[in-house]
Amino acid sequence: MIDFDSKARQWDQNPVFIERGEKIAAAIRAAVPLSRDMRALDYGSGTGLLSFPLRDALGHITLKDSSAGMLEVAREKIAAQGVTNMTVRQADLTAEPMPEERYDLICSAMTLHHIPDTRHILAVFHGLLSPGGWVCIADLDREDGSFHGSEVDVHHGFDRQALAGLVTAAGFGETRFETVFEIVKETEQGSRAYPVFLMVARRG
Numbered sequence: 001m002i003d004f005d006s007k008a009r010q011w012d013q014n015p016v017f018i019e020r021g022e023k024i025a026a027a028i029r030a031a032v033p034l035s036r037d038m039r040a041l042d043y044g045s046g047t048g049l050l051s052f053p054l055r056d057a058l059g060h061i062t063l064k065d066s067s068a069g070m071l072e073v074a075r076e077k078i079a080a081q082g083v084t085n086m087t088v089r090q091a092d093l094t095a096e097p098m099p100e101e102r103y104d105l106i107c108s109a110m111t112l113h114h115i116p117d118t119r120h121i122l123a124v125f126h127g128l129l130s131p132g133g134w135v136c137i138a139d140l141d142r143e144d145g146s147f148h149g150s151e152v153d154v155h156h157g158f159d160r161q162a163l164a165g166l167v168t169a170a171g172f173g174e175t176r177f178e179t180v181f182e183i184v185k186e187t188e189q190g191s192r193a194y195p196v197f198l199m200v201a202r203r204g
């Protein structure tokens, strides 16, 4: 288990994380007709690096994360910038009953690989969306485990076709994938690029 609380204060000091959030947000803006009527959930929001670049295109964004430390940083940024349409809530939807609220968009960046039961969280996302709502998930393509090194309790990215099958089985319509970013890391085998996809699907 990665201790995100201990990483929270340094998170926004990584320019790669900032650029990744901006690139994913730009791809969501291009793929989904966003509007100020829409209520969105950013699941596994961390410090808000995806939500902040989306905030002016949406009515409201709820940032949910299981890490109190990440959310504390998000809360401070919201207050410092005087943002009025973003709310922070600590939550772990893998271990809680289905909340009452419904959204028009659920977005999630680099969080799916930290959730053991992909099938279950996709069903939760489906249940949390209003009819016609969108799910936008950005994560790593299938990799050999070198991305997280010895931290083995995560998915090693996702095979696009296999993930599309799970998304369809959860009740969503057609899935679209595109490569939106590449994370370059130094590994024991030298410099490596890890592509990041954005998957977009819609609830019927």
Ligand SMILES: C[S@@+](CC[C@H](N)C(=O)[O-])C[C@H]1O[C@@H](n2cnc3c(N)ncnc32)[C@H](O)[C@@H]1O
Pocket (backbone or CB within 6 Å): 004, 017, 021, 043, 044, 045, 046, 047, 048, 049, 050, 064, 065, 066, 067, 070, 091, 092, 093, 094, 108, 109, 110, 111, 114, 115
């Ligand atoms: C790699 S970080 C990505 C943060 C942010 N989305 C970004 O792109 O900068 C993964 C985030 O998922 C959160 N997370 C992991 N498991 C979770 C769970 N079961 N429920 C909610 N959040 C979770 C972690 O606390 C962390 O903030």
